[in-house]
Amino acid sequence: MSPSLIHTIPLSGQVINLCAAIMLLLGFAMLSQRRVLTLINLFMLQGLVLFTSTLIVAITTHQNHLLWSAGLTLVLKVIALPYILHRLIRRLSVKWDVDTLLNIPTTMLVGIALVVIAFNVAQPISHLSGTITRATIGIALACVLLAFLMMITRSKAVPQVIAFLAMENGLFFAATSATYGMPMVVELGIALDVMVGMVILGVFFFQIRQQFDSLDIRHMERAKEQ
Amino acid sequence: MRQLLLLDWVLITALGWLAIGLVGVSFPRRLTLISRVLFPLGAIFGLVLALLALSGMVAGTQVRILPLGLPDLPFHVRLDALSGFFLFLLGATAAGISIYTAGYFRKGEGTAPGLQCLLYHIFLTSMAFVMLADDGYAFMVAWETMALSSFFLVTSEHRHAEIRRAGYLYLLVAHIGAVGILLSFGVMAGSAGDYTFDAMRDFSILGFWPTIAFLLALFGFGAKAGLLPLHIWLPEAHPAAPSPVSAMMSGVMLKTAIYGMLRVSFDLLHAQLWWWGILLLLIGLATALFGVIFSAIQTDMKRLLAYSSIENIGLIFVGFGLTLVFKSFLLPHLAALALTATLYHCLNHAFFKSLLFLCTGSVLHATGERNLGKLGGLIHRMPWVTWLALVGVLASAGLPPLNGFVSEWLLLQSFLFTSGLPQGYLNMLLPVVAAAIALIAALAGFAMVKFFGVVFLGQPREEKLSQAHDAGRLERIGLLWLAAGCILLGLFPNVVIALLDPVTRLLVGSGLRDAASSHGWWLLAPISEDRASYSPAIFFGSIALFTPLAYWAVRRYYHGRLKRVPAWDCGFPLQTSRMQDTAEGFGQPIRRIFSPFFKRTREHPSPFDTQPRYRSVVEDPLWYWLYLPIARIVDYGTRLIAFLQQGRIAIYLLYSFVTLLALLVVTRG
Amino acid sequence: MNFYALFAQLLELAIALILAPILTGWVNQCRAWLQNRSAPPLLQTYYTLSKLFHKDVLLAHNASTLFRAAPYIIFSCMALASSIVPTLSTDLIFSPAADAIALVGLFALARVFIALAGMDVGTAFGSLGARREMFIGFLAEPALLMVFFTASLISQSTSLSTIVETLAHNEIAIYPSLAFAGVAFSMVSLAENARVPIDNPTTHLELTMVHEAMILEYSGRHLALIEWAACLKLFAYSCIGIALFFPFGIPEASDPASLLIAAAILVFKLAIGGFVLALIETLSAKMRIFRAPEFLGTAFLLAVLAMLVHLLLEAGR
Known part of the structure; x- marks a missing residue:
């Protein structure tokens, strides 16, 4: 390893690497965040970073369909979903602090272990890939795992949904960086899925709250068969 | 007449200690003789040994066969760079401790002084022989003598039940460990049955046997060093022993285990596997973290230091593990760097931990208290001990420009330049380990501030502390010697590194002397000046220059007026010494952050208690998870066996008869 | 060791001693503006x-000798810390x-001394502050070290000049x-300099203070030295931040012309840094002390x- 090696990557690749790092940073920020409002803002930022990196990939590799998916990201993840989420929590009035099942430093430690695993697991895959940004696959995988961890450790429904969306962000990022994006149809399908999922979950929230007077999904434990 | 080799002189010195002990036991109640003549003489012998060992490190290997031992099992002894280094450590530390002990004897406490003198010097001699032994037999004899003599020293105040209990635990773990070492030698000697180390070097065992030998040795020496699951005796035995003995055990005896482990891993076994290194690294890390967290919450000053010893042993093993990793990946220069850090830390720990233990001895003599909650404010009564303890505390906390910092610096450096190992996970593991070491070092600072602040600073927490007296003259000399060691080892790292060069060349085939000394004596740059450099002399010089300069400037341009007033304390009218942080209070953040590490029982007073009592006991969870279950299993097993014991002679004879018959049948078939 | 290196070194020390109180004054001024208060003059710290x-x-x-010696140490x-960090030139003696x-060891040394001084008089607040300081320190110190290690891995060196x-x-x-x-570095420097999310430099409310609790018993010239040292610490941390993350403009040579330009750039960067610090402090609220380990x-x-x-x-792989 030498300091000069990084200079072999073109500038656009370096920017994408930076985006990847910021994605991961935001993933960790979400993992360590207790407040729902900040969580949504972080999610929005993650969408913005995703948009930027997709845009850069699209421009540098002249892949026009990526421009579309960048636009889709912008509309869906930076504008629409955060807006819906904001409205949702206002309607549900759940601005309070989120309590976590594990304490935050422990969660972070687990997160670090996940990153180490993700980096090593992704190494053979990224050797196969020929794109300029292949090193970011490990980070994308780490983002997915971190979001998954967040889903596990949160006890309230709204943060779980945000974690679910963040996981989709990670997947999308992996796709862009490894193979310059999925086919358009798949992407549209996923976008639709996310949208529909969001709506269903929104309805679901209201139902939970009506039923239990709280959004704490630990109440769901009671719903299992006795 | 044969010419006397350096090795012979070393042997003579070591036996000289034994002679001192024998003289001492001949006059068991002559306190003046023992404390004014014999112990100072022992200290001089220590100095001589240190000097001899220093020249022995560069003189090359020397061997001898002694006319001792069993008829066809003579003792083989050998002096090479590795044993020379550890003998130097022994001699230099023993010099300080012996002269201190000379002043420490007051009146007949516990065992008679003459007997203690004998035991103490047998302890010293046996440690020297552990480092000199060149065959498994001599090694084990010296090792067991060391364990036994230290056991008797630990239990010198055997009238207290808890001291007897601590001593028993120590002896038990020491013996279980010794079995491990013995078996390891057995594996290495193989079928040849020759227990000399030379034979083990020549005989290359194959397959998984080296691993088994290594693991057995790790178990055996780990029990002596206090590695994680086997550390249990350490925090019990150290507080029970008289302070000079604690100092000797913590400063030197723990290092014999490091010596043994180094001897087995690098000298007796031929090839090293990389995962041995990782194993040592991880165990060492766990030990260090465990030790430092527990040391931060202790309320007994010697127990605090004992846990701090566990931490330092852990750090030493981290360096050791790293050396093994590098050696197995054929990176000799990095291995030399890591090994230098390891050995340097051994030496540093010997000095600062002995110093601190001796300081607790003086405090104990002056106040009769070990409990941190009943000390305080001793800086006004015991200035000598306080300032010398401050040196030890700063060294132990790993602060520049003292010695503890140098070895931590070297250790961190060896972690930093490790990228490019042919193992993906390993490359990522090592920075994380480095981060953990940084955390451990910082926590050590916390524990040391607690120790020093609660014992020496603040207001005295008890009335009787105002009667405390400072250490005597001989005690001061001993403390000064060790404190000077801490400072010099910190200020002249290049000298030490040059001394360590033959050892690293012997063990890993590379050394740091050229790299370290190419920039002059004042600049430590183990790799190159561009990559990393540290100059304790300039560092210390600047602080030593700035401080008086600031003092002078303030006096010159302003004034030095001063009024003594009662403490302000934010205007609180009522202040007592009870309002200071206790040791429990100081450790509270650690207890809270690291709560999963502890087993904790608390008694909270209810709001209606007329005589509220608060009690909080923090215990070692391993005791409950590991030791008590094992004890229960052993107990159960012995009860099963006890079934054989029927108490009638006829039945015992029947056992013998049946055994005899069975043997006859088996051998016939 | 040449003459220019010595000159640059002395100049850097002098600039640190002079600029440090002004930097603190500037941060206070910005904070006052941001909070709609009328600001104290820039030289108030002086x-x-x-x-x-x-x-x-x-x-x-x-109080013992240690208490009296600690401010000087x-x-x-x-x-020394602020003269080690390369701000004007990387060619320093x-x-x-x-x-x-x-x-990092130097910062730790200062921390240990200030904590010990806090415990020396033996008041309730002194030992409380010392305990909190050490407890913040044992988390902040390794974090700072790891920040340096990242930079060291990039430049393959722990020498600040090479970095x-x-x-x-x-x-x-x-x-x-x-x-x-x-x-990570921003978080550490907020904690280490007794800034808002962790500590409040202006508070004297007993239950929330950390740094102030330790130095309660100090007065007169001793207090002045400690306050000045605190300014120097803030200055040194700002310079570390500049050196690691915005090093552009720090010359390798140390001839007078480049030093002059470097000094101008430094002042500019410090002004921005101070403003950002004030902004962070204004936007965030003080945490409970037991949120600090999480932070x-x-x-x-x-x-x-x-x-x-x-x-x-x-x-590279």
């Missing part, structure tokens, strides 16, 4: 220091004397790991992540 130096020292009966530690690890040279003068490259390190633990883990990200994205 006036305070001068007032304190002129006053008599009131020393508690129980802390002051000289901080002065002190730069081989202490690398990044030694710099700055690599980051500032080699071909410009984006180091994603520095993004992590930067966040600093996050900083520590982020710094560790920075190293891992470096190994993944930047190291």
Whole structure:
């Protein structure tokens, strides 16, 4: 390893690497965040970073369909979903602090272990890939795992949904960086899925709250068969 | 007449200690003789040994066969760079401790002084022989003598039940460990049955046997060093022993285990596997973290230091593990760097931990208290001990420009330049380990501030502390010697590194002397000046220059007026010494952050208690998870066996008869 | 060791001693503006220091020599620290004397002395402050070290001069790991300089103070030295931040012309840095003391992540 090696990557690749790092940073920020409002803002930022990196990939590799998916990201993840989420929590009035099942430093430690695993697991895959940004696959995988961890450790429904969306962000990022994006149809399908999922979950929230007077999904434990 | 080799002189010195002990036991109640003549003489012998060992490190290997031992099992002894280094450590530390002990004897406490003198010097001699032994037999004899003599020293105040209990635990773990070492030698000697180390070097065992030998040795020496699951005796035995003995055990005896482990891993076994290194690294890390967290919450000053010893042993093993990793990946220069850090830390720990233990001895003599909650404010009564303890505390906390910092610096450096190992996970593991070491070092600072602040600073927490007296003259000399060691080892790292060069060349085939000394004596740059450099002399010089300069400037341009007033304390009218942080209070953040590490029982007073009592006991969870279950299993097993014991002679004879018959049948078939 | 290096070194020390109180004044001024208060003058810290130096020292009966020596030691530690960090030039005579690890050790040394001084008089607040300071320190110190390690891995050196040279003068490259390190470093420096989310430099409310609790018993010239040392610490941390994350403009040579330009750039960067600090302080609320380990633990883990990200994205394979 030498300091000069990084200079072999073109500038656009370096920017994408930076985006990847910021994605991961935001993933960790979400993992360590207790407040729902900040969580949504972080999610929005993650969408913005995703948009930027997709845009850069699209421009540098002249892949026009990526421009579309960048636009889709912008509309869906930076504008629409955060807006819906904001409205949702206002309607549900759940601005309070989120309590976590594990304490935050422990969660972070687990997160670090996940990153180490993700980096090593992704190494053979990224050797196969020929794109300029292949090193970011490990980070994308780490983002997915971190979001998954967040889903596990949160006890309230709204943060779980945000974690679910963040996981989709990670997947999308992996796709862009490894193979310059999925086919358009798949992407549209996923976008639709996310949208529909969001709506269903929104309805679901209201139902939970009506039923239990709280959004704490630990109440769901009671719903299992006795 | 044969010419006397350096090795012979070393042997003579070591036996000289034994002679001192024998003289001492001949006059068991002559306190003046023992404390004014014999112990100072022992200290001089220590100095001589240190000097001899220093020249022995560069003189090359020397061997001898002694006319001792069993008829066809003579003792083989050998002096090479590795044993020379550890003998130097022994001699230099023993010099300080012996002269201190000379002043420490007051009146007949516990065992008679003459007997203690004998035991103490047998302890010293046996440690020297552990480092000199060149065959498994001599090694084990010296090792067991060391364990036994230290056991008797630990239990010198055997009238207290808890001291007897601590001593028993120590002896038990020491013996279980010794079995491990013995078996390891057995594996290495193989079928040849020759227990000399030379034979083990020549005989290359194959397959998984080296691993088994290594693991057995790790178990055996780990029990002596206090590695994680086997550390249990350490925090019990150290507080029970008289302070000079604690100092000797913590400063030197723990290092014999490091010596043994180094001897087995690098000298007796031929090839090293990389995962041995990782194993040592991880165990060492766990030990260090465990030790430092527990040391931060202790309320007994010697127990605090004992846990701090566990931490330092852990750090030493981290360096050791790293050396093994590098050696197995054929990176000799990095291995030399890591090994230098390891050995340097051994030496540093010997000095600062002995110093601190001796300081607790003086405090104990002056106040009769070990409990941190009943000390305080001793800086006004015991200035000598306080300032010398401050040196030890700063060294132990790993602060520049003292010695503890140098070895931590070297250790961190060896972690930093490790990228490019042919193992993906390993490359990522090592920075994380480095981060953990940084955390451990910082926590050590916390524990040391607690120790020093609660014992020496603040207001005295008890009335009787105002009667405390400072250490005597001989005690001061001993403390000064060790404190000077801490400072010099910190200020002249290049000298030490040059001394360590033959050892690293012997063990890993590379050394740091050229790299370290190419920039002059004042600049430590183990790799190159561009990559990393540290100059304790300039560092210390600047602080030593700035401080008086600031003092002078303030006096010159302003004034030095001063009024003594009662403490302000934010205007609180009522202040007592009870309002200071206790040791429990100081450790509270650690207890809270690291709560999963502890087993904790608390008694909270209810709001209606007329005589509220608060009690909080923090215990070692391993005791409950590991030791008590094992004890229960052993107990159960012995009860099963006890079934054989029927108490009638006829039945015992029947056992013998049946055994005899069975043997006859088996051998016939 | 040439003449210019010596000159640059002395100049850097002098600039640190002079600029440090002004930087603190500037941060206070910005904060006052942001909070719609009328601001104290820029040189207010100087006036305070001068007032304190002129006053008599009131020393508690129980105070020992250590208590009286500590301000001088802390002051000289901080002065040394701010002259080690390369701000004006990377060609300094002190730069081989202490690398990044030694710099962290120097901060730790000062911290230990201030904590011990806090415990010396034996008041309830003193030991409370000392305990909190050490407890913040044991988390912040490794985090700071890891930030340095990330930079060291990039430049393959722990020498501060080499780090700055690599980051500032080699071909410009984006180091994603520095993004992590930067966040971690900002968190650490807020904690270490007794700034708002962790401590409040202006409070004297008993239950919330950390730094102030330790130095309650100090007065007169001793207090002045400690305050000055605190300014120097803030200055040194700002300079570390500049050196690691915005090193552009720190010259390798130390001839007078480049020094002059470097000084101008430094003042400009410090002004911006001070404003950002005031902004952060205004926007955030003081945490409970038991949120502090979470905050600093996050900083520590982020710094560790920075190293891992470096190994993944930047190291060659």
